[in-house]
Amino acid sequence: MDATNPLVTRASELRPTRIRSSRRVSDRLLRVFCLVATVLGAVVLGSILLMLIVEGVRGFSLTLFTEATPGPGSEGGGIANAILGSLVLTGIGILVATPVGLMAGTYLAEYGRGSKLAEVIRFLNDILLSAPSILIGLFVYTLMVRPMGTYSGWAGGVALAIIATPVIVRTTEDMMRLVPGTLREAGAALGAPPSKVIRSVTWRAASAGIVTGIILALARIAGETAPLLFTALNNNSWFGANLMGGVANLPVMIYQFALSPYPNWQALAWAGALLITMTILALSIVARFVIKPQRAR
Incomplete structure (x- = not known):
């Protein structure tokens, strides 16, 4: 195939662009997934800690330690x-x-x-x-x-x-x-x-x-x-x-x-x-x- 063909030249120029575009999409998807997982974990742990604080404080008194x-x-x-x-x-x-x-x-x-x-x-x-x-x-x-x-x-x-x-x-x-x-x-x-x-x-x-x-x-x-x-x-x-x-x-x-x-x-x-x-x-x-x-x- 002739390398001087305009169509071949155009395809070779578009290939790196497509690769970079797919890499950007993959990077953004991974970033979104990590963010969602982090928020989910923080919400679950925060809910447990909040429930523990609310319920635990109710039971606190001086007699607890005496x-x-x-x-x-x-x-x-x-x-x-x-x-x-x-x-x-x-x-x-x-x-x-x-x-x-x-x-x-x-x-x-x-x-x-x-x-x-x-x-x-x-x-x-x-x-x-x-x-x-x-x-x-x-x-x-x-x-x-x-x-x-x-x-x-x-x-x-x-x-x-x-x-x-x-x-x-x-x-x-x-x-x-x-x-x-x-x-x-x-x-x-x-x-x-x-x-x-x-x-x-x-x-x-x-x-x-x-x-x-x-x-x-x-x-x-x-x-x-x-x-x-x-x-x-x-x-x-x-x-x-x-x-x-x-x-x-x-x-x-x-x-x-x-x-x-x-x-x-x-x-x-x-x-x-x-x-x-x-x-x-x-x-x-x-x-x-x-x-x-x-x-x-």
């Missing part, structure tokens, strides 16, 4: 025992998970680089990260609750620790890997052993990221319900010093009270849900402020 949860059919009451129980269980979980997660993450980042043992640990850690929390509750139930013959706060704390540990391990490893190798080399050049370099240089440089991981793990376990159903269960009274028997906690209290036919229990469930949501939001905000200095370096 009285224990009421019995069936009783009027009044609060969730003070559930708040205290949640603090204790979460505290046990994070106190157990933090040293284990910190040491495991340090091993993966510093001592186990490239080793097959480290690969196995990372693989198992990834499984724990994605494992359903109810399975962890069943595991701890079989390991502790059945042999002990009773529910306990210790079993609940162990279940929460198992959930929090992989989060801390992953965050610790990632943050320590971001520390420049020149800092380690400088410490080694001064004659410091690897343990001293890790404590004085690597941990200090990655401290903001490690603390952020601990806070995120704390937020992760603060609202867990399924593992506590099999371990700590619940109680309408204050728990003992040995944490044996059912221990009151907010997640299980919300689950049980929300399904009850008593209006005052339902109001307490909404108030407890709002309290947990505000706590997790506050922890997430703190984590963002903590990690900012790390990103600025």
